Amino acid sequence: MFIDHPPPRDKQPNPYKGNRGVMRAWRALKYSLSGFKFAVFEESAFRQELALAAILLPAAVFLPVTAVERVLLIGSVLLVLIIELVNSSIEAAIDRISLERHELSKRAKDFGSAAVLVALGLCLLTWASLAGPVIAELIRTALF
Structure with a gap:
């Protein structure tokens, strides 16, 4: 049997954790969009990978591949963007702690x-193995 204990009196509730339900989801969406906007405007590596995604994602939709291959092509591109966002957050947290050079900060970055x-290597391997032969065949049939 579980007993629901009230929080200790000396511990103040976190004002940022009071939302539940739809309001929590709404605020989470706003924070996510804010992070995405910041990545687009402040992180050049993310912009470069987003430009690559703008080319590869439509290509994945229109290439004549199976549904599973399409998911793998799209997933590999999205994985690069996800990992870049995580990398940017690691760098921001390290820079927030201190801008001085430290071996552990360097290692984390x-x-x-x-x-x-x-992630980029996986994306390249996925596209080379799944889309490469399809694109080569499309070029071959267009030329001959």
Whole structure:
């Protein structure tokens, strides 16, 4: 049997955690859009990857591939954007703590950068193996 204990008197409730239901979802959406907007306007790497996504996502929709292949193509592109957002948040948190150079700060930023590199490699491998042969065949039939 679980007993619902009230919070200790000396602990003040967090004013940012009081929303529930639709209001919580609405505020979460606003925060998410704010983060996306900040990434677009302040992070050049995110803008570059977003430009790549603007080319690859429509291509994935229109390429004659199976539904599973389409999901893999789209998912690999979205994964790059997701990992870049996480990397940017790591960098922002490290910079918030201190702008001085520190080995652990460098390591955290390098790990985030490595994660982006792995996601980009996965995206390249996915597109090369799934879309590459299809695009080559489309070019071959268009030329001959």
